[in-house]
Amino acid sequence: MNPQLLVSVLVFAPLVGAVIAGLFGRRIGDVPSMAVTTGLLFLSCLLAWITFGHVLAGDWNFTTTIAPFIDVGAFKSAWSVRIDTLSGVMLIVVTTVSALVHLYSWGYMAEDDSKPRFFSYLSLFTFAMLALVTASDFMQLFFGWEGVGLASYLLIGFWFKKPAPPAAAIKAFVVNRVGDFGFALGIITTFWVFGSIRFADVFPQVAAHARQGWVFAGHSFYAVDLACALLFVGAMGKSAQFFLHTWLPDAMEGPTPVSALIHAATMVTAGVYMVCLLSPMFEYAPVAKGIVTGIGAITALFAATVGLAQNDIKRVIAYSTCSQLGYMFIAAGVGAYQASMFHLFTHAFFKGLLFLAAGSVITAMHHEQDMRTMGGLWKKIPITYAVMLIGTLAITGVGLPGLELGFAGFYSKDAIINAAFVASQHGNGVGAFGFVVGVVAAGLTSFYSWRLIFMTFHGRPKWAMPSHGHAGHGHGGHADDHASPAQIETHDEPLGDDHGHGPLNPHESPWVMLIPLLVLAAGSIAAGLIFDPQFIGEGRGEFWRSAIFNLGSPPLTEPARLPSWVVWSPLAVTAIGFFAAWWVYIRNEGMGARIAARQGPVWSFLYNKWWFDELYDATFVRLARVLGDLFWKEGDQKIIDELGPDGVSALSYDVGRRTGKLQTGYVYHYAFVMLAGVVALLSYALYFFSRTGR
Numbered sequence: 001m002n003p004q005l006l007v008s009v010l011v012f013a014p015l016v017g018a019v020i021a022g023l024f025g026r027r028i029g030d031v032p033s034m035a036v037t038t039g040l041l042f043l044s045c046l047l048a049w050i051t052f053g054h055v056l057a058g059d060w061n062f063t064t065t066i067a068p069f070i071d072v073g074a075f076k077s078a079w080s081v082r083i084d085t086l087s088g089v090m091l092i093v094v095t096t097v098s099a100l101v102h103l104y105s106w107g108y109m110a111e112d113d114s115k116p117r118f119f120s121y122l123s124l125f126t127f128a129m130l131a132l133v134t135a136s137d138f139m140q141l142f143f144g145w146e147g148v149g150l151a152s153y154l155l156i157g158f159w160f161k162k163p164a165p166p167a168a169a170i171k172a173f174v175v176n177r178v179g180d181f182g183f184a185l186g187i188i189t190t191f192w193v194f195g196s197i198r199f200a201d202v203f204p205q206v207a208a209h210a211r212q213g214w215v216f217a218g219h220s221f222y223a224v225d226l227a228c229a230l231l232f233v234g235a236m237g238k239s240a241q242f243f244l245h246t247w248l249p250d251a252m253e254g255p256t257p258v259s260a261l262i263h264a265a266t267m268v269t270a271g272v273y274m275v276c277l278l279s280p281m282f283e284y285a286p287v288a289k290g291i292v293t294g295i296g297a298i299t300a301l302f303a304a305t306v307g308l309a310q311n312d313i314k315r316v317i318a319y320s321t322c323s324q325l326g327y328m329f330i331a332a333g334v335g336a337y338q339a340s341m342f343h344l345f346t347h348a349f350f351k352g353l354l355f356l357a358a359g360s361v362i363t364a365m366h367h368e369q370d371m372r373t374m375g376g377l378w379k380k381i382p383i384t385y386a387v388m389l390i391g392t393l394a395i396t397g398v399g400l401p402g403l404e405l406g407f408a409g410f411y412s413k414d415a416i417i418n419a420a421f422v423a424s425q426h427g428n429g430v431g432a433f434g435f436v437v438g439v440v441a442a443g444l445t446s447f448y449s450w451r452l453i454f455m456t457f458h459g460r461p462k463w464a465m466p467s468h469g470h471a472g473h474g475h476g477g478h479a480d481d482h483a484s485p486a487q488i489e490t491h492d493e494p495l496g497d498d499h500g501h502g503p504l505n506p507h508e509s510p511w512v513m514l515i516p517l518l519v520l521a522a523g524s525i526a527a528g529l530i531f532d533p534q535f536i537g538e539g540r541g542e543f544w545r546s547a548i549f550n551l552g553s554p555p556l557t558e559p560a561r562l563p564s565w566v567v568w569s570p571l572a573v574t575a576i577g578f579f580a581a582w583w584v585y586i587r588n589e590g591m592g593a594r595i596a597a598r599q600g601p602v603w604s605f606l607y608n609k610w611w612f613d614e615l616y617d618a619t620f621v622r623l624a625r626v627l628g629d630l631f632w633k634e635g636d637q638k639i640i641d642e643l644g645p646d647g648v649s650a651l652s653y654d655v656g657r658r659t660g661k662l663q664t665g666y667v668y669h670y671a672f673v674m675l676a677g678v679v680a681l682l683s684y685a686l687y688f689f690s691r692t693g694r
Helices: 003-028 030-057 085-108 115-133 138-156 164-194 199-209 223-238 247-253 256-264 267-277 286-307 313-333 337-364 382-395 408-425 429-457 511-535 540-544 564-587 591-598 601-607 609-643 645-660 667-692
Strands: 062-072 075-083 213-216 219-222
Touching (some): 003 030, 003 075, 085 267, 085 337, 085 511, 115 138, 138 223, 138 247, 138 256, 138 267, 164 199, 199 223, 219 223, 223 267, 223 286, 247 256, 256 267, 256 313, 256 337, 267 337, 286 429, 313 337, 313 429, 337 408, 337 511, 382 511, 408 429, 408 564, 429 564, 511 540, 601 609, 609 645
Antiparallel strands (some): 062 075, 213 219
16 A cells, blocks of 8 residues: 555544544444444554554655645645654554554443444544644644544543533643643744744754844843743643643543543643654753653652542542653653653553553442442452553563563653653753652552552452442432443442342453453553663664654663662662552551541642642632623623613613603693793894894
8 A cells, every 4th residue: 555545544544433423323323333433443553553664664754745734924734644753653552542442442331322422532532643643743733732632522521411521521621721822822932933833844943043032131031942831831731740730630530441542542642742743842942841851750749649549540540640741751851752752652551451440440340439449359350450460560660670671661661760860960950850759759659559459459348348238329320310330430439239239249341341451461561671672772763763853862871871779769669669558458458548537637638639629729710700700790890881882871761761851742831942942042143243243
């Protein structure tokens, strides 16, 4: 097949599936809609791997123009597909995870009554992300950027008959608009500096414009720094970084397959991809790079601490996504874009695995998500337990540094921590901060990840306690506004069996849900070992070619050349986190519950997510409401309306009402007025003639 035709089919196949399922789903039925969208996604996945094979071989590195998009003066944009190593990596990440999520959804959404709409949204989401990662200019990048925002809004609020999902969807949409405003300003700044929005035109000019800027208050500000900082604001929104992170945990209101797709392969990875794609700009923007590293480090620490105290199984994994994205930005900020992309790649496997495995647990628990009502599940759902154990070993980065043998996260996470240390040795103070936070966050990640495993699969089976026989049946059984079990994912009490007649009997998920878990588990084990040499090892130069740019050598050093304490510190803190979780939740089972019951200041601070929602509500939400009331009641109603249309109307009415009283209907009144008029005219005439002497 012609390469240009192949990649065009790759990108647009999900859109075709979305259109068919979205417009004709009710007419053709559920199964055909699911089959079309899933089949086309697997076709895209196959073509993506073929494309990646050609990219690895060095055969394909091109941009093909499909159609003109915008042509206004110097502002020119065409719909194109750009194929290089960076886009090739993203193509296999997006299509592989999305294809598996589509297949998994056959089982998870089996009882939902809107399957064509759901599968249409999934495919639309995938198409928007593919358009983003294959963009050859900022305009198409922005199109895909907003496309994933739209699709996430539709998917998070999929169960719109419940109050929580639409509210979460609106929150995600609004928070991302804040970031996208900065992103749009960054694109405008780039066009102002370089006179083009095409990457092929902008990147070669960066060095020549690196010192272009202005002096303000005795300080020099460079335009490239400003453009990169503004573009990163967009990445903060999409990738849920500190300050703009509040939407991501609430996004768990969507179905679990949506969470897996958003967190593993699409929306939240867009910001990391964008920073790595724009490495030719960021390399000449040291201030912006420092911001990227600092925000990434703060996010990694913040999200890891909050994950310690959450009880919803999906929210724990959601905060782990925030933390892992922070790692990726630490790497990008210190110039180790290769390590950043490597962690994005490995993270797609183990984070997709963790979310889909959590969905399997939720299904087994009759759609209960509170880990406090679980326990002892490993005997009931052994396959789910095994793959979730693999995902946990991968996300905690378990491996042996001396042998360089471990799970996927070991290779990419340790490479980021090592790169931050190397950067700190070259005078990068923010890099030193990133290194310290990276090590601390690794220990916290181990604790909350093993806490999830122990609370869910080990200890006393709380779901089997007789006192829980009927609890929650009104929340999540068949009686919640006639919603199907798949539509009930969030409630506070444990559930009884399908009929509410006693303790439930957890069971393993169907194979259509387990097969994607096994595939992702294989990736979580082997992806790091297989691709380490190409992404960050000796072959990285030949692998990445011109897709990633570094001014000097990237801070990627063989572990053997680093101090042993640096190499072994991630494994040490990971072991400490494991034993701490074991001590609290296995050896002294109930200790965690007692700590939470005391509701101490530290626990409350973490459980309430550093009070960010309350802070934003007290400042932005309530302030906006106060300003809205002020402008509406005082400005609009009392000033504009009263002096404007309402005032003129009232004055006209009053004048008309008073004038109307002169119309009495009596002839002698009218004769008197006429006589008074004649007298007035004669008096004026006499006065005029007497003054003029005529």
